[in-house]
Amino acid sequence: MKIKEAFELLKSELLKVEDSYFAKKEALLILAHFLNTSPLNIYLYFDKDIAEKEVLQILKKRLAGYPLAYVLKEAWFWGRKFFVEEGVLIPRQDTEILVEAFLGSKIQKGVFLELGVGSGAIAITLLLEKPDLSAFGVDISSDALRICQKNSGYHGVNNKLFLLKADWLGAFRRAPLFSAIISNPPYISQAEWNGLAEEVKKEPYQALVAGETGLEYHEKLVKEASQFLKPEGFLFFEIGYNQKHQVEKLLKEFGWSYQFYKDLSGYYRVVKAWRDEDLRN
Numbered sequence: 001m002k003i004k005e006a007f008e009l010l011k012s013e014l015l016k017v018e019d020s021y022f023a024k025k026e027a028l029l030i031l032a033h034f035l036n037t038s039p040l041n042i043y044l045y046f047d048k049d050i051a052e053k054e055v056l057q058i059l060k061k062r063l064a065g066y067p068l069a070y071v072l073k074e075a076w077f078w079g080r081k082f083f084v085e086e087g088v089l090i091p092r093q094d095t096e097i098l099v100e101a102f103l104g105s106k107i108q109k110g111v112f113l114e115l116g117v118g119s120g121a122i123a124i125t126l127l128l129e130k131p132d133l134s135a136f137g138v139d140i141s142s143d144a145l146r147i148c149q150k151n152s153g154y155h156g157v158n159n160k161l162f163l164l165k166a167d168w169l170g171a172f173r174r175a176p177l178f179s180a181i182i183s184n185p186p187y188i189s190q191a192e193w194n195g196l197a198e199e200v201k202k203e204p205y206q207a208l209v210a211g212e213t214g215l216e217y218h219e220k221l222v223k224e225a226s227q228f229l230k231p232e233g234f235l236f237f238e239i240g241y242n243q244k245h246q247v248e249k250l251l252k253e254f255g256w257s258y259q260f261y262k263d264l265s266g267y268y269r270v271v272k273a274w275r276d277e278d279l280r281n
């Protein structure tokens, strides 16, 4: 079968589980997987042949309700491929706003810390984009750290990404160690988890749920991060689409200056925070 035919078949079949935007996106991801190329390149290969049987096998698993990234064991982030599998959160496109905020900041060198490093998509992207940085990545999940180690090797940054299994900031002494702390923490409440689609529930509970309110990890970040940051350091973190009000209250209470960043739908999804007002620009 030609790639073009496979593309049309996948798009129409995937409409059973996705809207048309995501059906097309996933069709491109499946074909990119087989051609070992970026989804953006698929249109260049429309006349090439592809094994129909293998495409249908992937499609069958996807239609049975498995997130595509777990079926393919890969996900794309900031234009790069990352290994993923069950046990680690699938990196989300929205999280690229967090990376954008960091890359747009003054931080060019030094050591940053990522809390809840997961697959490593954020830390590895930052290390590749800013070669004078090095980083610590912390996670409580051994599965996540194993996958992160694999991604770190694949992208050639394992000489500057140091991984630690720890409970949040528990492994570090309270000292001005880092130029930045960055995190996409768990931020879903228990009630929200109960209402999630079964497909999302295939991702690890501890990567998504933050207590009764969903704000447990934001509270920890805002209360504790300054004790580990250099005076000129920045804190970056992601929030849920409906959490700006509560997070802003916390930031004010603990004396941070801050800036919020919106996603493409207009929701505030990322915070950059700092202690010293001179750092504003």
Ligand SMILES: C[S@@+](CC[C@H](N)C(=O)[O-])C[C@H]1O[C@@H](n2cnc3c(N)ncnc32)[C@H](O)[C@@H]1O
Binding pocket: 089, 090, 091, 092, 095, 115, 116, 117, 118, 119, 120, 121, 122, 138, 139, 140, 141, 144, 166, 167, 168, 184, 185, 186, 187, 206, 207, 208
């Ligand atoms: C929302 S996921 C983010 C993963 C990855 N950074 C990303 O953006 O794709 C949150 C991560 O925090 C980790 N985590 C949850 N509780 C933690 C804790 N107490 N200490 C360290 N890591 C934790 C989870 O295992 C998960 O990998």
